[in-house]
Amino acid sequence: MARGKCKDVPPDTFFPSDGVGVEVARRICADCPVKAPCLEYAMENHIDHGVWGGTSERERRRIARRRRLAAAQLAN
Numbered sequence: 001m002a003r004g005k006c007k008d009v010p011p012d013t014f015f016p017s018d019g020v021g022v023e024v025a026r027r028i029c030a031d032c033p034v035k036a037p038c039l040e041y042a043m044e045n046h047i048d049h050g051v052w053g054g055t056s057e058r059e060r061r062r063i064a065r066r067r068r069l070a071a072a073q074l075a076n
Contacts (some may be wrong), residue, residue, distance in 0.1 A: 003034050006032070013025055
């Protein structure tokens with residue numbers, strides 16, 4: 001977080017209550033140097049709320065679902 005573009009932005013920016021707020025947060029994340037590690041942190045820690053690594057809660061649920069399906073296919 002110390003190297004993220006979010007470090008100088010109020011935290012509530014990343015916990016929006018509407019789609020417009022999500023887009024604002026995504027724009028901040030778009031070219032952040034730690035976008036990928038931020039997303040992985042949220043995924044590994046099952047963080048359900050807010051925008052992390054440029055993704056919304058819904059997007060992270062989709063990513064998690066795809067990863068589970070891929071892991072299940074590899075296990076078979």
